[in-house]
Amino acid sequence: MSLFPASEPDPAAHERAQDLLRDVFGYAQFRGQQQAIIEHVIDGGDALVLMPTGGGKSLCYQIPALVRPGVGIVVSPLIALMKDQVDALRQAGVRAAYLNSSLSPGEARQIEEDMRSGALDLVYVAPERLVMPYFLDLLERLRIALFAIDEAHCVSQWGHNFRPEYRALTILHERFPTVPRIALTATADGPTRKDIVERLQLDEARVFVSGFDRPNIAYRVVEKKDARNQLLHFLRTEHPDDAGIVYCLSRRKVDEVADFLSQHGRLALPYHAGLDAETRQRHQDRFLKDEGVVVVATVAFGMGIDKPNVRFVAHLDVPRSLEAYYQETGRAGRDGLPATAWMTYGLADVISCKQMVQGSELDDRQKRVELQKLDALLGYCETATCRRQVLLNYFSDNSLTGPCGNCDICLNPVKRWDGTIAAQKALSAVYRTGQRFGVQHLVDVLTGKETEKILERGHHLLKTFGVGREIGRNAWQAIFRQLVAGGYLAVDVEGHGGLLFGPKAAAVVKGEDTVEFREHREEKAPRRATGGRRGGTAHELEGSDARLFEALRHWRLELSREQGVPPYVILHDATLVALSVERPADMTALAAIPGVGRSKLDRYGQAILEIVANG
Structure with a gap:
């Protein structure tokens, strides 16, 4: 059975987590629910963590893996992600490695030997390798600090990146019942969360939802x-x-x-x-x-x-x-x-997506779910x-x-207007043309355009022909999109994408319901955000600060090429911005810059101070 929690809180271990945050990762304090999650896992509890991208999910398993005895095993779905994470950890002085298909058999054997000898703190592994019998046997002979299941939405058939191999991860609960597990994802609606809990047998796990807002x-x-x-x-x-x-x-x-x-x-x-x-x-x-x-x-x-x-x-x-x-x-x-x-x-995009869903091999229930999700997206757009x-x-x-x-x-706030009459005209055009034509043809009918297609079908003789000349084509297209988004019109996904009456159409046609539309407008250049929600960026630096940022960025790029790692593995842009503004004059001041831990201070501190001193 799952241990929740496995032991009493350990103040000394929690204090060790604070030390690691400062000394290894270079940050003075935890953000949001990081501390609560980390302490819960350190104490042996299972956890499901929903945290926005960039919110610091990785620290939620990296720090407990360093505090708890043994090696932390991180299940990760992609080779590139593993390599980046391991490169960044090694820059910070953490003993980390990955096991995936990019390694030669000899390299993989060496990492497995390092796991046996206790020479590694964190090992990233693909789900396919993790569930191999020989690898599970290896893990049973080791002391495991924790299992972290990254991108946990991959386990759910309702998630947007379902991976069947994730389903086999239930074996972790069965074979290692005393090892805490932490499943993490940035994206999961209600059905996906429920599926994650059921599929990974995390019924007794504590769920941490940090919010989905990315204000920047x-x-x-x-x-x-x-x-x-x-x-x-x-x-x-x-x-x-x-x-x-x-x-x-x-x-x-x-x-x-x-x-x-x-x-x-x-x-x-x-x-x-x-x-x-x-x-x-x-x-x-x-x-x-x-x-x-x-x-x-x-x-x-x-x-x-x-x-x-x-x-x-x-x-x-x-x-x-x-x-x-x-x-x-x-x-x-x-x-x-x-x-x-x-x-x-445009509406054509939505029609194309709906036709792809309808023509897929999904069962009827899954098709309904996917079409509902598309409707929610259309509502967001409109x-x-x-x-x-x-x-x-x-x-x-x-x-x-x-x-x-x-x-x-x-x-740039949007105005709304009473569009009931316009909606009745649009719906009439749909009905009188037989509920089988797309937006372009319907707009041609409403604006009185005598195209070959309209003349062939006699649509120039309809009562609705030309009744919408006072409204421009772009505005009519916006009206039709909003009628679809509002459920007044539906898309014939089994045919050629024509528009049909939706469940709310009849009430509008009969005058029993009114419709409001958002005003159609041309795209404008955005005004700057207010209220401090955007934060500082390199583009906002001026004068000598901007020149110092570029000097630091050039130094970082050259260093990254020498080491064969991405520049951000060495230092993030946010750290370079802070260096350019704060201009630390000694090691003590440099250590206070976010993102500069002890390992990076030792390796790069003198070079950074020289660049800052030279301006």
Whole structure:
């Protein structure tokens, strides 16, 4: 049976955790629920941790693994994530290693021998290897400090990255009942959380929900018109030199967008499953180790990326759910500095996604769940209220009691208008054309455009032909999107994507219900956020502070190339910003800078002080 808790609280062990936070990781105090989680696991309790990306999940198992006797075993789904974590731990002076398919048999045997001899504090391992009989036998001969199951949503069929091999992890509870387990994820709605608990047998685990808010991320959604040029304008005006990720649904579009950006002066690299493994690895390495690289990718990219200074995530196509959107946008701004989540979308995207779900091999129940999730995403896109509140409410996080001040709706509030008559006209056009046509044709009918298609079908003879000439095409398209989002119209996902009456249509047609629409408007350049929600960034440094930041960044880049690790493994951008502003003059002052632990102080302290002294 699970031990919850396994022992009485140990004040000395808790104090040791504080020392490790300061001396090894370079931080003066824990954030949020970190301390409560760490002390609970140190005392032997199981835990399910839901914490936003960049919230410090890794420390929640790394510190207990260093405090508790034995080796900590971390289940991680991706090779890149393991390598980054281990590189960062070794920089901090922690004895860490990983076991995955990138190692030769000899290298793997050496790590297993180091585990037997007690030479390692933390070992990262893929789930497939963990459940192999020979590896389980090895673990039974060791003293295990804890099991950490990272990206725990992968165990759930309702999660957005389901991995069947995660289901086998129930064996940890069966074979190691006295070893505490901590499952961690940044994204899980109610059904996914329930599934995680059941699948991993964490019934007696304490659940820690730290909230889903990422206040440093500015959320923006724009109407799709010319997506590639809209993206280019966004990058040129807001992120001219920054690293970021652009998501597209298809491989062909990934290639086209990467080529387009490259032709317009950006270092943009494609990433999708159609590329050979060597090319994908090379592009990922450049993204991690160089500055200012843009990766254009399908959702196959990013889950194992720990790069903290991704300054934007852009979606040129809508993701399939708010969980996927939150997870993907969460790859921006992991260092806590300002970042942007920017998305273009149109109703055609949603129709395409719904048709993909309907044509999939999912059973009927799963299809219903996926279609409901798409509807929730559409509601987020069409909201006239604070986007962050809509996003957090979806995850049952009610911590934000007022507008966030850092999304497009808050910065440029949207007006609403009584659209009942316009809705009746739109619904009439849908009904009179037989509930089988898409938005473009319906808008042509309403605006009185005599296209070949309309003339062939006699739709120019309908009473609704031309009754909406006073409203522009873009505004009509926005009206149809909002009617779908509101449940007045539905998409014929089994046909060609035409619009049908939804459950709320009849009441509007009969005049029994009214409809409000958000005002259609052209995209505006964002105003700056207020209320201190964005924090400082390198782009806000001026004069000598900016020059010092660039000098430190150049030194870090050269050092990272010498060591063959990403620059952020040595020091995060947030640490470089603090160094540029605080300008420590000695080792004592340098040790007080967040992110500079004892190991980094010993290895890099003198070099940093010399750069700071030279300004």
